[in-house]
Amino acid sequence: MTAHTENRLAENRPAELDAGAEAPVFYDTDEHGHHPESGTMLGFWIYLMSDALIFAVLFATYGVLSRRYAAGPSPADLFDLPLVALNTALLLFSSITYGVAMLEAEKRRMGLTLFWLGLTGVFGLAFLGIELYEFHHMISEGAGPWRSAFLSAFFALVGTHGLHVTFGIIWLVTLMFQLPMHGFIPENHRRLMCLGMFWHFLDVIWIGVFTFVYLMGVLLA
Amino acid sequence: MSAQAESEHHDADEHTHSGSRHGTFKDYLIGFVLAAVLTAIPFWIVIYDVFRNPKVGAVVILIFAFVQIVVHMVYFLHMNSKSEGGWTVLALIFTAILVVITLAGSLWVMSHLDANMMPMSPEHMRNMP
Numbered sequence: 001m002t003a004h005t006e007n008r009l010a011e012n013r014p015a016e017l018d019a020g021a022e023a024p025v026f027y028d029t030d031e032h033g034h035h036p037e038s039g040t041m042l043g044f045w046i047y048l049m050s051d052a053l054i055f056a057v058l059f060a061t062y063g064v065l066s067r068r069y070a071a072g073p074s075p076a077d078l079f080d081l082p083l084v085a086l087n088t089a090l091l092l093f094s095s096i097t098y099g100v101a102m103l104e105a106e107k108r109r110m111g112l113t114l115f116w117l118g119l120t121g122v123f124g125l126a127f128l129g130i131e132l133y134e135f136h137h138m139i140s141e142g143a144g145p146w147r148s149a150f151l152s153a154f155f156a157l158v159g160t161h162g163l164h165v166t167f168g169i170i171w172l173v174t175l176m177f178q179l180p181m182h183g184f185i186p187e188n189h190r191r192l193m194c195l196g197m198f199w200h201f202l203d204v205i206w207i208g209v210f211t212f213v214y215l216m217g218v219l220l221a
Numbered sequence: 222m223s224a225q226a227e228s229e230h231h232d233a234d235e236h237t238h239s240g241s242r243h244g245t246f247k248d249y250l251i252g253f254v255l256a257a258v259l260t261a262i263p264f265w266i267v268i269y270d271v272f273r274n275p276k277v278g279a280v281v282i283l284i285f286a287f288v289q290i291v292v293h294m295v296y297f298l299h300m301n302s303k304s305e306g307g308w309t310v311l312a313l314i315f316t317a318i319l320v321v322i323t324l325a326g327s328l329w330v331m332s333h334l335d336a337n338m339m340p341m342s343p344e345h346m347r348n349m350p
Contacts, residue, residue, distance in 0.1 A: 042305045049316040056320040060327035071343035085264050092256055095297055099249035200297040204290055210260075211286035215267045219275045219282070 044194045048201045051164075055205050058160055059212060062153040066217065070148035075217030078143055080134070084214045087130050088206065094123035095203045102196055108184050117176050120199070124169045131162050154213065161209055164202050171195050244299050252296025259289040 066075075101116035135155070138144065145155035175195060179188055263282040265271065272278040294300045294313075302310050 042308055045305075045309050046312050049312045052316050053319060053323075056323045060324050063324065063328050064331040071347055081264065081268050085260075088260055088264075089257075092253065092260065095256075095293075096249050096253045099244070099252075099297065100246070103246055103249075197298060200293060203297070204293045207260075207286050207289050207293065211263060211282055215263055215282050216279050219267050219278050 040190055041193060041197075044197060048197060051201070052205075055157075055160070055208070058153075058157040059208060062157045062213060065149040065153040066213075068149035070150075072148040072151065073141075073143050074150075074221045075214070076221035078138055078141075079214050079218055081214065081218060083130060083134060084210055087127055088210050090123050090127045090130070091203050091206050094120045094127070095200055097123060098196055098199050102192060105179075105184065105189065105192055110180060110184075114176055114179065117172060117179075121169055121172050121176075124165055124172070128162060128165055128169070131158070135159075157213065158209060161202065161205055164198075164205075168195070168199055168202060171198070244296070248296050248299075252292055255292045255296070256289055259285050259292060 097116050097120045101113050101120060104112040104116055138151075143151055145152045172195060175188070175191055178191065182188055263285045266278055266282060270278075272281065300309065300313065304310075
């Protein structure tokens with residue numbers, strides 16, 4: 001590409017330029033220069049990676065404290081695995097419905113895009129509802145974050161994930177208003193892609209949560 | 222005329238390019254089926270206590286989790302070494318190294334410190350202020 005431009009420059013170069021002055025050569029090596037959103041996407045990806053580091057620290061804290069029950073309840077006493085499996089399924093469903101919403105947005109079908117985004121939001125809300133029910137159930141049994149180091153670390157890690165899902169849903173609802181208001185403009189497309197990355201990223205974090213916290217907690221307790 | 226044709230070609234090129242970046246329905250479907258299977262097996266292992274030795278079970282479900290994370294990265298987040306000129310993959314590798322150091326380092330160091338701690342019985346713990 002660059003070599004080709006250079007050749008053309010050399011052929012069309014006026015004679016007087018050859019005498020001494022160098023003709024300017026532009027090295028346009030950035031192949032994504034035409035996408036105004038590409039800088040945003042890379043920046044958002046780097047934000048997600050920094051968010052992953054926050055979760056890594058919370059996972060490390062949980063890993064260190066996961067057996068410190070302070071004579072309180074252990075994971076095997078507290079965790080209801082079928083409920084966790086249901087939550088995992090809900091989050092996975094919401095990931096694929098968001099993917100379908102992106103595909104419909106690419107075909108510029110407003111009604112279907114909003115329908116699939118709405119369905120994603122419903123799955124997200126169901127996930128949050130079950131998680132809050134679980135937290136409420138644990139706290140009402142006296143297993144709140146103050147009970148032991150294990151429970152402090154548990155509520156910090158799972159609560160932070162739940163908080164991310166909450167903000168993801170707020171973002172989703174905002175987009176469901178912005179989309180019909182402005183149509184499929186590039187800005188809205190960029191917003192959809194960013195939220196999509198955020199949403200799928202939360203699903204990746206949840207893989208770590210259900211494996212490391214719930215499954216291994218019950219298995220090794 | 223030729224400039225117009227070129228710009229048209231360029232537009233078409235850009236369109237297919239953005240299309241490939243979002244993935245297709247088939248991608249999402251493959252990812253969904255793989256993720257569902259990779260989720261179901263660890264739950265099955267733990268709920269039905271498939272492995273008699275819990276340590277073996279733990280290692281197996283960790284491997285499943287790792288594979289599922291890769292599946293999500295490829296099929297849902299559309300990671301590949303070419304996007305953004307390789308910068309996304311570079312950031313991901315850097316983060317993965319930091320995550321491994323943080324997790325493995327914390328668990329390793331703290332388990333060694335723990336071995337040196339004075340044992341405390343549940344009775345002691347209940348009488349703590």
